Amino acid sequence: MPAEIGTVLVTRRFGDEENKQxxxxxxxxxxxxxxxxxxxxxxxxxxxxxxxxxxxxxxxxxxxxxxxxxxxxxxxxxxxxxxxxxxxxxxxxxxxxxxxxxxxxxxxxxxxxxxxxxxxxxxxxxxxxxxxxxxxxxxxxxxxxxxxxxxxxxxxxxxxxxxxxxxxxxxxxxxxxxxxxxxxxxxxxxxxxxxxxxxxxxxxxxxxxxxxxxxxxxxxxxxxxxxxxxxxxGVGRSGGTRTVCVSGHVEKPGVYELPMTITFRELIDDICGGVWKGRKFKGLIPGGTSMPPLDESEIDVPVEFDALMTDERIKPVEVTAGVNFDMGGGRELRTMAGSGGIVVFDDQTDVVALTSRIMGFYHHESCGQCTPCREGTGWMDKICKRLMNGEGKVGDVDLLGNIANGIAGNTICALGEAAAWPMMGFLTKFRSEFLAKEVIGKSEDGEGEAA
Ligand SMILES: Cc1cc2nc3c(=O)[nH]c(=O)nc-3n(C[C@H](O)[C@H](O)[C@H](O)COP(=O)(O)O)c2cc1C
Ligand code: SF4
Missing domain, CATH: 3.40.50.11540 (NADH-ubiquinone oxidoreductase 51kDa subunit)
Structure with a gap:
């Protein structure tokens, strides 16, 4: 029998100072x-x-x-x-x-x-x-x-x-x-x-x-x-329960141990009290900021490991026209369960600003050993910042996609992908928001400049 809500293993002593002795x-x-x-x-x-x-x-x-x-x-x-x-x-x-x-x-x-x-x-x-x-x-x-x-x-x-x-x-x-x-x-x-x-x-x-x-x-x-x-x-090839930490724009953020079968929508509505302040849902990050986001049409998928990688309801990431990122095993990049860090964002969120904040983090944390990660995270950080600040240039959106594509799969460790995958994911699923900033920021003659 798959676990039900309330079946807890690793969190059973939460909140009890006495029982942890x-x-x-x-x-x-x-x-x-x-x-x-x-x-x-x-x-x-x-x-x-x-x-x-x-x-x-x-x-x-x-x-x-x-x-x-x-x-x-x-x-x-x-x-x-x-x-x-x-x-x-x-x-x-x-x-x-x-x-x-x-x-x-x-x-x-x-x-x-x-x-x-x-x-x-x-x-x-x-x-x-x-x-x-x-x-x-x-x-x-x-x-x-x-x-x-x-x-x-x-x-x-x-x-x-x-x-x-x-x-x-x-x-x-x-x-x-x-x-x-x-x-x-x-x-x-x-x-x-x-x-x-x-x-x-x-x-x-x-x-x-x-x-x-x-x-x-x-x-x-x-x-x-x-x-x-x-x-x-559990379910399929994923045994046991899943412990997730939900933060961002929900009424009841927290750490929850849940059945693998619960969907993101159920998690937000039934466990976390819904999106905060009566606002609407816009998107979420399913497993730490290194994972591509899900939009509103994709959250009826369970939090289980394989579903996030393979479920047809999740859109594969498309970076620039004709470029699909393959995450191995022949799968196009959808997303992953990652670290269990689920971040929900509401309809008033500026996705470009959110992405910029994430890119700033990975740029700061790159150890600098490999050129694609060291330079690429810096470029993505810089371009996202200028888009966010209304100084974007024509071509910036495609440029971001190409840089992300150049990082993924070409580095010593997975920090490269941790920066590239969300970049690709946000660009694919919230592309119009990035393009709008590109237009706002273009030069007066409409030509823009190279990065
Ligand atoms: C950049 C980066 C950061 C990571 N940070 C953590 C972390 O904070 N905690 C963690 O358990 N695994 C982290 N991992 C994954 C670990 O490398 C490793 O796969 C994991 O600890 C293995 O444990 P598991 O098989 O029990 O998941 C990170 C991986 C990368 C690429
Ligand atoms: S990919 Fe890993 S090893 Fe390479 S620079 Fe980035 S953090 Fe360092």
């Missing part, structure tokens, strides 16, 4: 699943995770069981790293998850570490999240004191599991897994070329699995109740 966590069965998992073989657990259809909640939706199986079986010195950087604009679920249920994350990590044979493990948390950092440090200390972490965990002579909580300095790019690993190693937070992938050569050159906070918090439920149970909660 270790005594209360234990009293409600906490750490029993990790203890039971110690008796299971890694193969058995990986099989359950694969059967569960758990997909990474960090952005790409990659199958977690498959990712774990990439670590070579005879590997030594494996590391597990939790990505708690949560830097994607519009995304604020991981900080809440960590704050309200730190022991669920630690329990998920212990099970994952046992499965991967990982001894020295890390939680990389965004520097600004001081409140959550303090909660995590306390929870890790409590887990050490109770013997859930240490050299011989749970009284077992052959099992060691250590966790270090490490604060980043607050750079968007350090959420990208290889930049994160560089930052953990004390290097400049810049992405590495792949391959080799972290599962083969990651932290300190050793096989490493990087997983998002929410991904790992689902692990105890799967190990306890079985992969099939978790798969059945």
């Amino acid at each position: 270790i005594t209360s966590y234990e009293a409600n069965g906490g750490y029993k699943i990790a203890r039971a998992a110690m008796a299971k073989s890694p193969e058995e657990i990986v099989d359950q995770i694969k059967a569960s259809n758990l997909r990474g909640r960090g952005g790409a939706g990659f199958p977690t069981g498959l990712k774990w199986s990439f670590v070579p079986k005879d590997a030594t010195d494996v590391h597990l790293v939790v990505n708690c950087d949560e830097s994607e604009p519009g995304t604020c679920k991981d900080r809440e998850l960590v704050y309200w249920d730190p022991h669920l994350l630690i329990e998920g990590m212990i099970i994952a570490a046992h499965t991967l044979g990982a001894v020295h493990n890390y939680i990389y948390i965004r520097g600004e999240m001081m409140r959550e950092y303090a909660v995590l440090v306390k929870a890790v200390e409590e887990a050490y004191a109770r013997g859930y972490l240490g050299d011989k965990i749970m009284g077992m002579g052959n099992q060691a599991c250590h966790i270090t909580v490490h604060r980043g300095a607050g750079a968007y790019i350090c959420g990208e897994e290889t930049a994160l690993l560089n930052s953990l190693e004390g290097l400049r937070g810049q992405p590495r070329l792949k391959p080799p992938f972290p599962a083969i050569k990651g932290l300190f050159g050793k096989p490493t699995v990087v997983n998002n906070v929410e991904t790992l918090m689902n692990i105890p439920f799967i190990v306890d109740q079985g992969g099939q149970w978790f798969a059945d909660l």
Whole structure:
């Protein structure tokens, strides 16, 4: 049976200061699943995770069981790293998850570490999240004191599991897994070329699995109740529930754990109290600002991973006449579930100003290693700003499309796409608003100038 509204796993302790303490966590069965998992073989657990259809909640939706199986079986010195950087604009679920249920994350990590044979493990948390950092440090200390972490965990002579909580300095790019690993190693937070992938050569050159906070918090439920149970909660190839964070122009913004089957329209109207101030809906960003937007005609699609990429009701992105961007696997770019950061905007929103704000962010956060991203994000930022300020030139709209097209697929990491995809999406779905600004800004003779 697919989950219904009100079925909650990872957010079940939200709002309860008492229940997030270790005594209360234990009293409600906490750490029993990790203890039971110690008796299971890694193969058995990986099989359950694969059967569960758990997909990474960090952005790409990659199958977690498959990712774990990439670590070579005879590997030594494996590391597990939790990505708690949560830097994607519009995304604020991981900080809440960590704050309200730190022991669920630690329990998920212990099970994952046992499965991967990982001894020295890390939680990389965004520097600004001081409140959550303090909660995590306390929870890790409590887990050490109770013997859930240490050299011989749970009284077992052959099992060691250590966790270090490490604060980043607050750079968007350090959420990208290889930049994160560089930052953990004390290097400049810049992405590495792949391959080799972290599962083969990651932290300190050793096989490493990087997983998002929410991904790992689902692990105890799967190990306890079985992969099939978790798969059945979801739909198709997406198991379990989805935690989304809704912001922008709705009456009730917030972090919500929901069935995969709920549509964006239901989410806005039934969960978030509708568009604010009695205004009309104009569009939304479905999974952090790096994802192409949806307009009013496209929001009867479920929040599930595959629907966002393949549903025929979502228009494929067309950048300039005759140019379609292919996101791989032969699919034209529609959009993706991404980080779960849903940003709703009403009918009074200036889409060009919104896009300009987004491009400014990616320009600022580009690490500068690759020319298409370093220069292209800067050009898109500059052109969007001049359009927004009424100084646009004839040809600017096509120019933006061509620049975005030149970035996507031509960079070391996906920050390039994170800037190019929304640019293409906004240009396609709200093209007339960009063209209107181009006309307003053209020179008096109507010719305009080159960029
Ligand atoms: C520019 C950029 C920023 C990212 N930021 C985050 C982030 O803040 N948190 C996160 O979990 N994943 C982030 N990711 C995705 C990670 O690289 C990685 O895929 C993810 O942590 C894997 O975990 P999962 O398989 O559990 O989703 C980012 C990716 C890119 C390209
Ligand atoms: S795509 Fe951008 S952020 Fe990523 S490595 Fe290249 S320059 Fe750096």
